Amino acid sequence: MDTPETQDVTGQLVEHALGHLFSAALRTAARCRVADHLAAGPRTARELAGATGADAGHLRRVLRYLATRGVFREDRAGAFHLTPTGEALRTDVPHSQHAAVLMLTDPTFQRTSAALEETVRKAGPSFERLFGEPFFTYLAGDPELREVFDSGMTSLSARVDAVVAGTYPFPEHGRIVDVGGGRGGLLLAVLRGRPGLSGVLFDQTPAISTHVLSGEEAVRGRWSAESGDFFTEVPEGGDVYVLKHVLHDWPDEGCLRVLRNCRAAMAPGARVVIVESVLPGGNAPHPGKAMDLAMAAVVNGQERTREEFAALLAAAELRLTRVLPTAAFPSVVEAVAA
Structure with a gap:
């Protein structure tokens, strides 16, 4: 009974x-x-x-x-x-999440999430087995999904960009390199408030082809957009290398390639700034714990704890110096040359 x-x-x-x-x-x-x-x-x-x-x-x-x-x-x-x-x-409204919701609930991702058991049992992304190729390869061949993804990521990032630009003490002068920066929302937010700072938006051609930097008079002449593959190399001589929502797309081996390229390109005294969810321990709820499962199912990536970030950075000859929480869901992880 x-x-x-x-x-x-x-x-x-x-x-x-x-x-x-x-x-x-x-x-x-x-x-x-x-x-x-x-x-x-x-x-x-x-x-x-x-x-x-x-x-x-x-x-x-x-x-x-x-x-x-x-x-x-x-x-x-x-x-x-x-x-x-x-x-x-x-x-x-400013920072609308409408496009983000449409992206996160797209049937492509719903189908992938429904196959999470396969990800768990086979230790690999269910997306690749369902659609026949890795997510980013599939995305490059599907313009409609690419637009949903890019618009959704821009929507999801809008408030994060403003919060991170206001939380982290970016320098007043120097050169910031936004690695895998997409349409450049974070770089724009940082440059707006620091007239002595210049920046480079670095990503693959499809991502930067619709960047948001050129229409902003306040940042005119202080930025450039460069296409390339961050697994191969990144622009040299930066004072701050920003990786926003890049590392969670990849397992440790891929992250190390990106971080080592940043380490090799850094100017003396430069910093690496990672904008990602930093997972709390125990049973504490956090949006990153749900996103962690999405990363596993879609791209074989993961969200990480502070300790996991520290170990990853150390393997790339970088030293974690601090983690700054923000008013949005990600935190800012800072590192310098070890």
């Missing part, structure tokens, strides 16, 4: 097992742009259905579920309100 305790455990396990539906509901709300339609004030599911072309009854069920997770809030009259979390789903 069930006791209240076993009923409670059963309910928890059922909710956890149906967690994939939360991702699906969040994607549905993003695709219907519900948050945009709530920007002017609360609306009922029927009103939202008229604005989005959805079925009112089914839309209400999705929004009611999302309200249990704090994405929206339903009042006694049946109208739905934006919460701070839902506000970030709007497409017209």
